[in-house]
Amino acid sequence: QVQLVESGGGLGQPGGSLRLTCAASTSMFRINAMGWYRQAPAPGKQRELVATITSGSTSYADSVKGRFTISRDIAKSTVYLQMNSLKPEDTAVYYCYADRSGDRYWGQGTQVTVSS
Numbered sequence: 001q002v003q004l005v006e007s008g009g010g011l012g013q014p015g016g017s018l019r020l021t022c023a024a025s026t027s028m029f030r031i032n033a034m035g036w037y038r039q040a041p042a043p044g045k046q047r048e049l050v051a052t053i054t055s056g057s058t059s060y061a062d063s064v065k066g067r068f069t070i071s072r073d074i075a076k077s078t079v080y081l082q083m084n085s086l087k088p089e090d091t092a093v094y095y096c097y098a099d100r101s102g103d104r105y106w107g108q109g110t111q112v113t114v115s116s
Contacts, residue, residue, distance in 0.1 A: 001025075001105070002024055002025055002026050002031065002098050002100055002103075002105040003024070003025035003105070004022055004023070004024055004025070004096045004097070004098055004105055004106065004107035004108075005022070005023045005025075005107065005108075006020060006021065006022050006094070006095075006096050006107040006108060006109065006110040007020070007021045007023075007110065008020040008021045008110065009094060009110030009111045009112045010111070010112070010113070011113050011114075011115065012083070012086045012090075012112065012113070012114045013086065013114070013115075013116055014086060014087060014088060014114055014115075014116055015085060015086065016086050016114075017082070017083060017084045017085075017086065018083045018086065018112060019080055019081065019082050019083065020036065020080065020081040020083070020094055020096075020110060020112070021078060021079075021080055022034065022036070022078065022079045022080075022081075022096030022107055023076070023077060023078045024077040024078070024079075024098055025077075026077065026100070027077060028072065028074045028077050029074075030100055031098050031099065031100050032054065032099045032100060032101075033052055033053065033054045033098070033099045034052070034053055034072065034079045034096065034097065034098045034099070035049065035050070035051050035052035035053060035070065035079070035096070035097055036049075036050040036051050036070070036079075036081050036094055036095065036096055036097070037049050037050060037094070037095045037097060038050050038090075038092035038093065038094045038095070038112075039092055039093045039095070039109075040089075040091065040092040041091070041092070047095075048061060048063070048092075049061060050064055050068065050081070050094070051064065051068055051070040051081060052070070053070045053071070053072055053079060058070050063089075064083075064090075067083065067084050067085040067086075068081060068082065068083050068084070069081070069082040069084075070082075079096065081094070083112070086114045087114060088114050088115060089114075090112060090114045091112060091113050091114050091115070092112060093109040093110065093111050093112075094109065094110050094111075094112055095107055095109045
């Protein structure tokens with residue numbers, strides 16, 4: 001089992017920044033990949049993969065490329081999502097995930113609201 005604890009959501013201004021944190025309960029050396037999905041409040045909206053990080057690479061959704069940066073601190077077993085140039089359409093519940101040995105684990109979600 002991998003437990004994930006998220007923090008850092010809240011209210012952000014358009015054009016502003018927020019940083020999300022996801023702390024894992026196990027060493028990152030035992031995790032294949034970590035990342036973030038988001039679920040927007042619009043009816044019928046699919047959960048969107050925002051960013052992923054592995055030992056050798058990062059990847060991003062086109063909608064956040066150039067604005068969001070995913071990084072990790074191996075010593076702290078923590079992944080970060082730095083969100084800059086926020087837009088109202090970034091408003092969503094953001095979920096951290098971790099893949100280990102073929103299983104996927106989820107955090108509880110953290111609300112991000114972008115509004116003036």
